[in-house]
Amino acid sequence: MPPWMKLAAPVALSILIALIPAPAGLAPHAWLYFAIFAGVVVALVLEPLPGALIGLVGVTVVALLSPYVLYSAAELARPGFRPANASLTWALSGFSNGTVWLIFAAFMFALGYEKSGLGRRIALLLVRVMGRRTLTLGYAIALADLALAPFTPSNTARSGGTIYPVVRNLPPLYDSKPNDPSARRVGGYLMWTALAATCVTSSMFLTALAPNLLAVELAGRTARVTITWFDWFLAFLPVGVVLLVAVPLLAFKLYPPEVKEGGEVVAWAGTELTKMGGLSRKEITLGVLVGTALLLWVFGEPTFNGTTVALAVFAGIVLTGIVTWDDVLANKQAWNTLAWFATLVALAGGLAQVGFVAWFAGLVGGAVAGVPPTLALVVLVVVFYLSHYVFASVTAHVTALLPVMLTVGAAIPGMPMKSLTLALCLTLGIMGVLTPYATGPSPVYYGSGYLPGGDYWRLGAIFGALFLAVMLVVGIPWILLIS
Secondary structure, X not given: OOHHHHHHHHHHHHHHHHHOXXXXXXXXXXXXHHHHHHHHHHHHHHOOOOHHHHHHHHHHHHHHOHHHHOOOHHHHOOOOOOHHHHHHHHHOHHHHOHHHHXXXXXXXXXXXXXXXXXXXXXXXXXXXXXXXXXXXXXXXXHHHHHHHHHHOXXXXXXXXHHHHHHHOOOHXXXXXXXXXXXXXXXXXXHHHHHHHHHHHHHHHOHHHOHHHHHHHHHHHHHHOOOXXXXXXXXXXXXXXXXXXXXXXXXXXXXXXOOOOEOOHHHHHHHHHHHHHOOOOHHHHHHHHHHHHHHHHHHHOOOOOOHHHHHHHHHHHHHHOOOOOHHHHHHOHHHHHHHHHHHHHHHHHHHHHHOOHHHHXXXXXXXXXXXXXXXXXXXXXXXXXXXXXXXXXXXHHXXXXXXXXXXXXXXXOOOOOHXXXXXXXXXXXXXXXXXXXXXXXXXXXXXXXXXXXXXXXXXXXXXXXXHHHHHHHHHHHHHHHHHO
């Protein structure tokens, strides 16, 4: 699609929806708000502009048009009510949201891993210990990602920025070259295992994928469901264990490497570790800080708020010199994500504020009357998961569909809303395996030259189906049991 069409399509959609009369039972201002929101979602999918800029434009348009799209006539008629001031407060509300700042702080954790060298050391240690056989090397890659996942909310930074640079050094040791028939000697297997493993770990921890945190915030606003870090971890644990054990072995069977074993990679990892020397002060300090954060996230509630803990550790990372303030200022991804998610939280929350969510819940209530809640839960999860084929961003997927799915679920009598919320949210990481554009690291591994397009799509479909099957067979019964 040409760039001008990507830019014009969201605007055209918003105008088209706005020209349609408001449906029965929905206030005109709420319908106009939905028109703007729909345009923002389409823009997030098509990406004619950076995501953060799209969100900023969206909240700005709503704030400018607030007397017509954000407030009812009764609200505007209240004595002393000033829509200009109220709309500005609404537009900036996302920047005071604790979840948004938790995401930002966690990005600083990832920066600490990079600057201290601790992330690379963990990966190399696992490769040295488990790299003699190709299969166990696959497990080493998965375990390295798992070790970094609780503290790295960007799987792009974790896998694409830390794991991939290590993995890409391994195939040449076996004369496995990109864009060459020799890619299947070992490179294809390692690349696919790394990608599939990071998709699993992205679902395993609340703080392993930034959209996870956004999803929890939207769930709280839409369904009034609170999910803690430990709730998330416990709910996905059986699925995560099964998939982490299965991924390297399944990849070994379904996309087998020609080289089954060899000592070259072990020697290389040992050489790299020798170059790194012993643990530095920064690595030890970072280990203590992130370990403390993890303990407080798991056991500190309600005495210690999760965001407060993250900000305190972030301050410690800077004050101890692991990263400098200039490093923080230069972390464009963190600041971009802060602006992006803050605006999306405000926009999604606006749907409830104007009454659209309540109206939609009533609308679908009749359509789903009589459907058993457990069956409806499974159907919603399957639809939510497979719809990711049309999204190039997990964030866009969450923003567009999660409130809708939760609203539909809330309209079904007897629906266990916490179970539904967990079941939907826990698929956000594993759905990243589906396509070459499904999640941040996907283009990195797809572009490595070791995974031809046809192979990638085939493996994505197979592993995507397997991931979903385990979620349905193992995950949902477990979630229903514990929540």
